[in-house]
Amino acid sequence: MTTKSNIILGANQYGKAEVRLVKITRDTERHSIEDLSVTSQLRGDFQAAHLEGDNAHVVATDTQKNTIYSLARDGVGSPEAFLQRLAEHFTTSFDWVTGGRWAAESYAWDRIQANGTGHNHSFVRNGQEVRTAVVVKDGNATHVLGGLKDMTVLKSTESGFVGYPKDKYTTLAETTDRVMSTDVAARWRYNPGAVATVDFNKAYDDVKALLLEGFTEDYSHALQQTLFDMGKKVMDAHEEIDEIKFSMPNKHHFVVDLSPFGQDNPGEVLFAADRPYGLIEATVVRENGSDAGNAWEGMAGFC
Amino acid sequence: MTTKSNIILGANQYGKAEVRLVKITRDTERHSIEDLSVTSQLRGDFQAAHLEGDNAHVVATDTQKNTIYSLARDGVGSPEAFLQRLAEHFTTSFDWVTGGRWAAESYAWDRIQANGTGHNHSFVRNGQEVRTAVVVKDGNATHVLGGLKDMTVLKSTESGFVGYPKDKYTTLAETTDRVMSTDVAARWRYNPGAVATVDFNKAYDDVKALLLEGFTEDYSHALQQTLFDMGKKVMDAHEEIDEIKFSMPNKHHFVVDLSPFGQDNPGEVLFAADRPYGLIEATVVRENGSDAGNAWEGMAGFC
Amino acid sequence: MTTKSNIILGANQYGKAEVRLVKITRDTERHSIEDLSVTSQLRGDFQAAHLEGDNAHVVATDTQKNTIYSLARDGVGSPEAFLQRLAEHFTTSFDWVTGGRWAAESYAWDRIQANGTGHNHSFVRNGQEVRTAVVVKDGNATHVLGGLKDMTVLKSTESGFVGYPKDKYTTLAETTDRVMSTDVAARWRYNPGAVATVDFNKAYDDVKALLLEGFTEDYSHALQQTLFDMGKKVMDAHEEIDEIKFSMPNKHHFVVDLSPFGQDNPGEVLFAADRPYGLIEATVVRENGSDAGNAWEGMAGFC
C-alpha cells in the first residue's frame, strides 16, 4: 500500500579529474613541451557499485590516471587527438563502458629568448589564454570540441549601447562611446565526419586568431553583435566546425566622474568593476549541420 | 552556387551575473541578514541584437540588476522564492522574454555569541557550505532546484575499496580501511506540483542534515554507494523532491610510509592530496517522477 | 680598477611549503582529527649552495617534509607546539642551521550530528576561520605567534563614520548608521617567558571568542577604534600575550538608491562591493612587553 515510487539510479559518470601531465619531447637537443590537465570520466553499467557496493565494474580512478600517463609515453600530439585515444581505449577495453567524457585544459609555453634566439630547453608560460578540449563518446557517436577560455580582450572605442527598452527599473544612460572588455570563453564542435582529418593544433591557432581579429572589426552596438560576428568569422573560414558557443562576461569599465575635482574625463580614467558583470552566452550554428547529441551536457556557462 | 550552409543564431541567454545582495531586516532590535549572489539570465527573441545590433529587445543587464535590488526591498524569504519572483517579473513584463534562468548562491551567518547569548545585530559568517538555488522558466514550465556545495566531510574509518577490475594499468592496492573525504555538491529538483507549498528554508535545513547523517551511516564499499545512500535518504523523506544530483570529488588521503624512519603508521598520519582527485557524479531519481525538461542544462559538473 | 661594488648574498631561507598533514587519532572508537598545512624554512650558512652550487649544507626540502610526517606520528597537540618541535629538531640536528621559520594553517572539523549525537568518526569541516601559527627561531630567541584569518563578521548597526577631514578630493557623505563588515586576520605574539606553560589550544579558543565578543561591543566610530578595542580586550585577559596585530579590510556595504523606483531604503537593501576596500592595519602592544626581534619579518599585510 506504499504510495512512494521507487528511488532509482539515474545518469552517472565517474573518473579521475585534473591529472597534471607534462610531456617533454627530447629526441633532439631542441626539446618541446606539452602541458595538460586531463580528466577522464566513464559511463556505462555501474549500477551494482551504487546499489550494492559491488566494484566488479569500477575501473579504478587510479587506473584511469595510470592509463593517461602510459598513453602519453607515445606523445600527446594535440589535446583533441589524445582524448580520442583515451576514449577509444576505455570503451574498447571494458564491455560495460559504453561511453564517457574526456576533457583537457592545456597551457602554452614560449621558448625563452636568450642571446637573441629561442632557447632549446628553457620555456616561459604564455598565459594569454587556456586551451580546452572535450571528447564525448556515446555508443557509436563521438563528439570533439575545441575551445579556449580566459582570453581577456578590450577595445577602447568603437563600442556603444543605445536603443534598449526603458522601463521603471531602467537608470542606465545611453552611450555611443564606451570601453568594451570581455574574457572570451568559446567552445567549438567539429563535424564528426571531419574529425579524422582535422589538424587540431593548426585549427586551434587559426580559430584563436580569427576570434581576436573578429573582436577588432566593426563598431559594436552590443556585445551580442560582436559575439555573433566573431563566431560567424570562424565558421565562414572553417567548414569542419558546425557550431561555436560563447560565454562572455561584459566586464564593465566605468568612466570615473572627476568633475568634483574640477577635471574633465573624456573616457580616459576608468574604474574596472569586478561584480556584478554582464554575461552574454550564445551559440552560432551551421544550418543543417550535424546533430550535437549530448555533446554539450554538463558544460557550465554555455547555454 | 555557394556550397556553404547558412550560419545562424542558436540557443542564447544573457543577463547580469553575481549581483551581491545583502538584505538586513531591521524592523525590531533583533536584526536578521540574508546574503546572496544573484544571477539573472533572459531567454526569448534576441535575434536582432545578435544579427543587426538592434537593442530594442535587450532589457539592459543594468536594468536586471536594479530589478533584483528593488524586488529585494520587500524581502527575500528564500532564494528559491526570490528567484521565482524574478522569473515571474521578467517573463510577464516583456513579451519577447519567454523564459530564462535565475540562479543564486547564499551564505549563512550565525549570530555572534556575546555575554552568553546570540547578539542582536552582530554576525559571523558560517562557512560550512554554500547554499545554491536555480529557477529555470521555459514557457509554462518552471523548474526549481535547491542545492548546496563546498560541504567538506570526512570519515576516518568504515570505508574501503576492493573487488575492482585489474588490468595492465592497475597498480592500486586494495584496502578495507581508508579515510574517505569529499566536498559535497548536490542539487535537488522539486516536483513542479509541490513548488507552491514547499517551505524552502525548512526543506534546505532538513536535506542538509540528512545528507550529513547519510554520509555517516554504513560501511562504504565505494563513494558511489555512499552517494546513492545519501540521495535515497533525502528522497525517502522528501516526497516533494523528484531528483537529486551529486558531484563529489574523492579527496585522496594517502597513508604516509613511515617505515624508512622505523615507525609504523596504522592510518594515523596522512597526506591530503590536491590533484588529481576522483570525481563521482550521479543522479538519484524517483521512478515515474516529473519530467526534468531543460532544468539541468548549462549546469557544470553534474551529469 | 673596477668601480662596481661586490654583489653578495643577503638574507635567505628555504624549505618545504604547504605540507598537507592530516593526523587521525584512533586509539579509541572515538577518533579525533587534526588538519594542517605546514611550512618549514631553514636559516643558517647556505652560502656555498648559492654561490657554488655545493649542496653539502642543503637539508633537502624533501627531507624536511619527511621529518614533518615522522614527528607527527607522535601527535600534533597544537600547531604552536608542533612547530616548536620542528624548530628544535632542525636547529639541533644540523650545526649550520642556526634558525628558521615554521608556519602552519589549521582547519577545524566538527563532528557530524547523526541521530542526535556527535558521530565517532565522521566530521564536517567548520569553515568559520583558518587558524594560523608561526614559530621563528634565531639563535637562542624563539618567537611563537598564534593567529587566525578569514573570520568574516558584520554588524548591521551601531557603526558610523563622521568628523573626518574634508579636502578637495573628499566626496564621501558622513553617516551615523552603516553596516560594518570585515574579515578578521589577527596574529598575537606570546611572551617568550610564558611559552613553556601556555595551553595553546585553550588560549586560541578564548582569544577567538574575545575577538568576536569585542567586535559586538560599543558603537564604532571607525574600524580603527573597534580594532583597538578587540585587541585590548584580548590582552587584558591574556597576560601571556605581549602584542597583537590586525589586518582588517573594511568591506563596504553600500545602501542601494531605490528612490528611482519609488521606494525608500532605510539601510535594508545593500550592495556588497568587492574592490576597492578599506584596509586597516594596526598593532596593540603591551607597554614594556618583550622584544619582538625578527618575529614579524616576512609577514604580509601586517604593519
Place this chain on the structure above:
Amino acid sequence: MTTKSNIILGANQYGKAEVRLVKITRDTERHSIEDLSVTSQLRGDFQAAHLEGDNAHVVATDTQKNTIYSLARDGVGSPEAFLQRLAEHFTTSFDWVTGGRWAAESYAWDRIQANGTGHNHSFVRNGQEVRTAVVVKDGNATHVLGGLKDMTVLKSTESGFVGYPKDKYTTLAETTDRVMSTDVAARWRYNPGAVATVDFNKAYDDVKALLLEGFTEDYSHALQQTLFDMGKKVMDAHEEIDEIKFSMPNKHHFVVDLSPFGQDNPGEVLFAADRPYGLIEATVVRENGSDAGNAWEGMAGFC
C-alpha cells in the same frame, strides 16, 4: 596597585586597497592602455582614531581612492612614478601624515594582430607575469621597489640535485638530470640617489629579460644557485639597483614510473605536483649599497 602594564597602540597604517584603475590615452587614433590595481596606505598620527574614535586625522579611504583617480587624469607614466606622486601628495597635504606605503600591480596588454598589424584600439591581455611596484616613504627617506610575480619558467634539462646531507629522514634519490620549474617573484630596490633619473619602464623590461635569460644559463646544481645567478646578472647590468629579493617555489615535476606498464620513461612523462613545493627565498645585494631602512616591512614571502 594594578600589576598589568599599559596596553597601547603600536605600528599602524590604513588606506584603500586594490583600486582598479584603467587609463586610456586617446589623444591620437592609436590608443594606449595602462591597467593597475593601486593600494594607498597612510602612516602618521592616528592615535585618536584608535583610542577615542576621533576621526579628525582620518583622511577617508574613499578620499584616497578619489585622489588616485584624479591624479591619473594626467597620466600614469610608470607605476613607480605614479606611486611617488601619490606619496608626495599625501605627505605634503596633511601635517600628521608622515609617511606611508603605496603599492601597485600592473597588467600588460598587447595590441591585437588584425590584418597583419597591431590594432589601434583593440588589446589582448598578455598574462605572462604581473608587474609590481612599491613606494615606502618615511620622513625624508623614500624607497622605490620594482618587481614582478607569477612568471612561470621551466627548463627541461641541465638541472640536477646531488651532494646534499643524508640523515635518517632522507629518502630522496640524487639526480643529475631533472626538470626545474618555478614561478619567479622578484622585487628590486632602486638606489635612492638614482630614483630621480631612472626610466622605470625601460628598466623593468630589461630586468625581466635578464631574469629570463639568466634562468637559461648554466647547469643548475640547485635552485639557490640559479636564483643567485639571475640576481647577479641583473645587478651587474643595473648599477641603479642595490638589492633584489626572490621568492621562488620549486615546482616539482616527478618522472612517472611507467615500468609496471612495460615502458621506459627517460624524463619524458611527468606529473606536475601542486603541494607541497620547495620554497627558496634569498636576497642578492650590493656590498656597501644604500640602507634598506623599512623598505621591506610587511612584504610576504621575502626573507
